[in-house]
Amino acid sequence: DAGVIQSPRHEVTEMGQEVTLRCKPISGHNSLFWYRQTMMRGLELLIYFNNNVPIDDSGMPEDRFSAKMPNASFSTLKIQPSEPRDSAVYFCASSTDRVHGYTFGSGTRLTVV
């Protein structure tokens, strides 16, 4: 199994632009999580899906952030418009359910200038 696959690995964009991060979970995992990692705040849960349905998006910082999971093998996290304070590493993780061990992707390092 290739693990959780995220793309792109690095993204540099200008303030105000739309950014889309992508994630392919491990086949058979029915829970998917988006986390954001910064030095100041550590790892924060943004949103999670169970069986492709968003369960809790209370961690999404603002309406500029949105996430979708159109099928079991693909999820996106979109930021529109992006701001410099959105600069962080965004991790996607998947699991068989919300409490079993998570497998993390390699992350997307986002820099908004």
Added chain:
Amino acid sequence: ELKVEQNPLFLSMQEGKNYTIYCNYSTTSDRLYWYRQDPGKSLESLFVLLSNGAVKQEGRLMASLDTKARLSTLHITAAVHDLSATYFCAASGNTPLVFGKGTRLSVIA
């Protein structure tokens, strides 16, 4: 709301020495995880502890769980340079995993 605190946040150890990282959590958690993260890399699962008194060991690392004290420890024995990384604990109540801020470990000669 479940909160997870680790200490210390930074740890500089000499090779060959022993040390312990502490992880406290604020409310009932049905399991406790430890992860390792190398600089610029993803998080790698080290241990999952499922019950009070659970102990897991892998090489120079040993993790334990005391659910009554809401405390987990990660003990490092005879540290070597390869253990330099950031270590996270994570707990789960009726929520997805909540992570501590991490302990950045540097093992120096």
